[in-house]
């Protein structure tokens with residue numbers, strides 16, 4: 001069972017290992033740089049060796065990153081699109097240098113371009129990124145979105161079209177529970193959860209699912225609101241998490257709930273308590 005949280009890198013990338021050790025987790029997600037700034041970051045030799053040493057001596061088995069929120073591979077603005085591709089290439093290189101397994105990416109926002117054209121731009125961007133990072137086996141996982149604004153990825157069909165277009169074993173999918181519910185997939189009950197996962201399997205294929213984000217939802221079903229809530233404290237309740245903890249034990253899972261007091265520890269405890277129930 002790989003279960004963890006999104007760890008902070010404040011004070012340095014290796015700081016994530018202190019947080020993960022204190023929580024006793026075996027996987028985590030990080031940002032490899034300030035996710036709200038375009039400024040690129042090169043991993044220095046020393047920073048890299050400290051991180052790799054800590055990784056080796058830790059109990060952590062697998063680490064992945066979340067790409068910058070600024071990246072928009074569906075942008076119709078050529079400058080923003082180019083910048084986004086550069087930023088994704090930088091992300092893949094940093095993850096590769098740090099021994100990470102994959103990076104998670106929001107597919108993009110098409111705005112006036114429309115979904116069809118937006119998806120074409122995303123495919124082109126991914127192809128360029130893969131081409132320019134051929135030295136790496138790092139996977140890029142497309143995350144399903146809540147459908148806020150004109151974001152692409154709120155239907156499994158979008159992700160499938162991108163997977164088909166990019167046509168590479170280095171592209172996969174990450175399933176976010178809050179986003180799925182906000183996008184209209186009713187996973188609150190066992191039957192609803194199973195139906196959603198069957199849909200995911202028939203459209204995308206479960207073999208392409210490499211990670212799960214465990215988040216309860218502040219927003220209602222179909223609200224398109226991307227607002228994460230603590231596990232069992234939102235509109236989702238505990239059932240979808242019970243299902244995931246018991247049927248997707250082989251897939252790495254992290255929570256991305258608000259950082260407050262000891263809530264990461266509390267949420268992890270709630271999730272562990274759902275096993276075999």
Ligand SMILES: [Zn+2]
Nearest residue numbers: 066104106143
């Ligand atoms: Zn995300």
Ligand SMILES: [Zn+2]
Nearest residue numbers: 143176213256
């Ligand atoms: Zn997420």
